[in-house]
Amino acid sequence: MNQLRWMLYKDLLIEWRGRARVAALSTFAVTLLLLFSFAVGPDTDALRTHAPAYLWLSVLTASTLLLTHGFKLEVESGAMEGLLLLPVSPRAIFYGKAIANMVLLLAVGVVALLVTLVLFDVTPRENPIWLLLILVLGTAGVSAPGTLYAGLTARLHAAQMVLPVLLFPLVVPCMVAAVRATSLVLGGDAMGQLDSWLWVLGCFDAIYWSLCGVLFGKVIG
Amino acid sequence: MDGMVVGGWEYVWAAYGLSWMALVGYTASLWLRGKDT
Amino acid sequence: MRKDWALVATGFVLLAIGHGLGLFFVPPEAMMGETGRIFYVHVPTAWNCLVMFLIAFVCAVMVLWSGHPKWDARTTGYVEVGTLYNVMLLFQGSIWARPTWGVYWTWDPRLTTAAVMAVTFAGVMVLRKLIEDPERRATAHAVATVVAFVNVPVVYMSVKWWRTLHQDMSSPSTVDSVMHWPLRTAAIGMLLLGVGFAMVRAELERRRIAIEDEAPELPPVPNPLEV
Secondary structure (H helix, E strand, O other), X not given: OHHHHHHHHHHHHHHHHOOHHHHHHHHHHHHHHHHHHHHHOOOHHHHHHHHHHHHHHHHHHHHHHHHHHHHHHHHHOOHHHHHHXXXXXXXXXXXXXXXXXXXXXXXXXXXXXXXXXXXXXXXXXXXXXXXXXXXXXXXXXXXXXXXXXXXXXXXXXXXXXXXXXXXXHHOHHHHHHHHHHHHHHXXXXXXXXXXXXXXXXXXXXXXXXXXXXXXXXXXHX | OOOOOOOOXXXXXXXXXXXXXXXXXXXXXXXXXXXXX | OHHHXXXXXXXXXXXXXXXXXXXXXXXXXXXXXXXXXXXXXHHHHHHHHHHHXXXXXXXXXXXXXXXXXXXXXHHHHHHHXXXXXXXXXXXXXXXXXXXXXXXXXXXXXXXXXXXXXXXXXXXXXXHHHHOOOHHHHHHHHHHHHHHHHHHHHHHHHHHHHOOOOOOOOOOHHHOOHHHHHHXXXXXXXHHHHHHHHHHHHHHHHHHHHHHHHOOXXXXXXXXXXXX
8 A cells, every 4th residue: 555655656746747748638638629619610509419528538539648658758768667676566556657647637637627618608407516526437437448558558669559549449438428427417317317327437447447457567567 | 011121132142241251251361371371 | 270170161061051041941030021131140240259259358368377378379369250250240230230220320339339349359459460579469469358358248238228229139038949040050150160260360370479489590601611
């Protein structure tokens, strides 16, 4: 547990020192949202209905950059070998990285959400606190497999091309659940379906956070 | 019979035909790859 | 290898029998008419696709557990065959959808999960091509296969959550007894075919890796007396 805390501290410290990167990622996500808005055109109903989809697509795309970057530092300066020499279990390394990635992605997600609400002219019909929970569960669902795959592809030249190819089909259930849940909070949940979707997200997260932790050791060994 | 889809042999041939082509094609590719090594 | 090609041959024969029965000897289906015959090619493909990926998953776990290269070769074989069956089932389903639902594609959980599965495992195959070091390649491929396979029931479970146009999964209890024979024969045929294909492919992979590893022979040292 202590190992995990140190790993998390290391990763968050690295990111805090380079917090311009979070700003850059948020700008990237916002740019995507703008593009979606231009691509769809002035049809305010369409924009409002599909706003959750645009939100999550932007977050997912931003995650690719975030994830590949996360390991770049370690691979380039040879710090990976240094990490492995420490008496730290690979599982601690994984969870430290995955949690740090999730926290950063969550920050980007919150910015993207605020912009979405304004840009697509949506006001939540249900309690907006649910949106935060959905963001937490959704970003968690992306960061666990994302961190595993980022570790796996880190040393490849084509890392940035291969990571999305591997990651995106995998997080489809998470994305669909997140979009549906967001859409219910924004558009109103007359039939009480929100709980089911939150359960889907929860189960997805539970499965992948445990599985990827176990597999990570094999990946960086 | 009410509601029964009429005809449609062309779809059946299409489905079976493409499937068999895929299987035979894959067999051929394995055979050829085997000859190289 | 001989054994594996024999499996392929047997598989083809059984499949031909199953399809023959389904096409020419069984009466047309009550609601779907003649198009219902696609059932005998589509359902065995779908079942066996999942079986192939399941076997690939087991082999991948063995790669991570034991590290013996034969498991890596087998994983490659079963992933490839599974993906072949997966692509087949997508176009079979799409062709079948046209006369029955009126469209080639629709946002339906079962179709969508099959498409996601195909893309996921295609990604696994792409990953294998990109890594050169054989040990890292075997591990990465195995990890990706394990994760991809775990995703299959997760995505499939979503069928239970969403309303679906697709029929319920066929099982002997929902299928009329006349239809048992072509279905079972075709299913076993495709199973033998799939295993045969995968084992042949695995052997090819094993040979390819062995060739890669072989150091090139040094040129002969010239005899100074002959020069």
